[in-house]
Amino acid sequence: MKTQIKNLVKSALLGVAVLGGAIAMQSFTAKQVVSDEVEIKKNTALAPNFLVNKGTSFSPRSSVNTSTNCIQADSKSCVYELTEEGMENVPDQGSYTPSQIEEYESNGWISPHPQSASALYLN
Amino acid sequence: MDKLVKRINLNIIIDTIRQSKAGQWLGRKCLWIYRQLAKIIVYAYAFLYMYTGYDKLYHLEIFIDGNKKIPLIGQYAELIGRGIPILEILLAILLVFSFGRIERTTLRISVVLMGVFTVYLATMLIFVPDRLCHCGGVIESMDWTTHLIFNLLWLGAGIYAIRKLSKDELAKARLQKL
Numbered sequence: 001m002k003t004q005i006k007n008l009v010k011s012a013l014l015g016v017a018v019l020g021g022a023i024a025m026q027s028f029t030a031k032q033v034v035s036d037e038v039e040i041k042k043n044t045a046l047a048p049n050f051l052v053n054k055g056t057s058f059s060p061r062s063s064v065n066t067s068t069n070c071i072q073a074d075s076k077s078c079v080y081e082l083t084e085e086g087m088e089n090v091p092d093q094g095s096y097t098p099s100q101i102e103e104y105e106s107n108g109w110i111s112p113h114p115q116s117a118s119a120l121y122l123n
Numbered sequence: 124m125d126k127l128v129k130r131i132n133l134n135i136i137i138d139t140i141r142q143s144k145a146g147q148w149l150g151r152k153c154l155w156i157y158r159q160l161a162k163i164i165v166y167a168y169a170f171l172y173m174y175t176g177y178d179k180l181y182h183l184e185i186f187i188d189g190n191k192k193i194p195l196i197g198q199y200a201e202l203i204g205r206g207i208p209i210l211e212i213l214l215a216i217l218l219v220f221s222f223g224r225i226e227r228t229t230l231r232i233s234v235v236l237m238g239v240f241t242v243y244l245a246t247m248l249i250f251v252p253d254r255l256c257h258c259g260g261v262i263e264s265m266d267w268t269t270h271l272i273f274n275l276l277w278l279g280a281g282i283y284a285i286r287k288l289s290k291d292e293l294a295k296a297r298l299q300k301l
Contacts, residue, residue, distance in 0.1 A: 011219075012220065014166070014219075015166075015169070015219030015220050016219075018166050018169055018170050018173075018219060019169065019170075019173045019215060019216065019219060021170065022169075022170045022171075022173035022174040022177065022215070023173065023174075023177055025174055026174050026177045026178045026181065029178075030178070030181055030182075065266065068266035068269075069266055094188060094192075122266065122267060123266060123267060
């Protein structure tokens, strides 16, 4: 009986540790993303820093991986970065049309990511 | 002859390691890990579901918005957006704080959910060019093929754990009968 209670308490403590660890890890990664964003830009209309090429439209992203996701060739750049000016002017939308992207690029609000070629973003 | 000498030398080295205290300790630990592997997988599932579920709840608006863009299931975005993170957290809690039959049932549901996620990933990978994944936390930064392999490994581990736990339970029942 004593051993059973001991085992029960042990597994309960382990359970709490596992679940607590998961929450702590999530909080840590979420905080890291937020602090990275704050470092890059402070007064922005759009929260994510990048606009990625999805073919018919462009989607905002907080982080990008150009080496694994920019492999399928396309006429437009795979990832665009927001410039300082763009951070204040690009409106916060779910997606952007290619003509909007052209307009933002000519305004100097966005620029092609230095490590991205002309390709579709696959994620 | 050379090969034979090399083999004998290797056996001597292995025997020496085996007989040393450190070797015996390592052997015991490996055996313990092997025996507890099913339990370790259960806790790992709980960790994964708590991590991704909490992350989805934390970014609920983004998760629901993302679901709206997925073909076929977009109309149920709100329901899926709230239901999946709650289900994941519930499964994580049940996996950790339950025993016996409830634990095995929860693990089965968890593995089925992982299977659903894997089917979704595979479908997206094969049929949809404009792919979307709001899988939670660092998992989102994986590319699609890596993500699919990651899910398949979890699925395999889950199936192994279910079989191992069921076998252990059967053996226990047999022992009790004796």
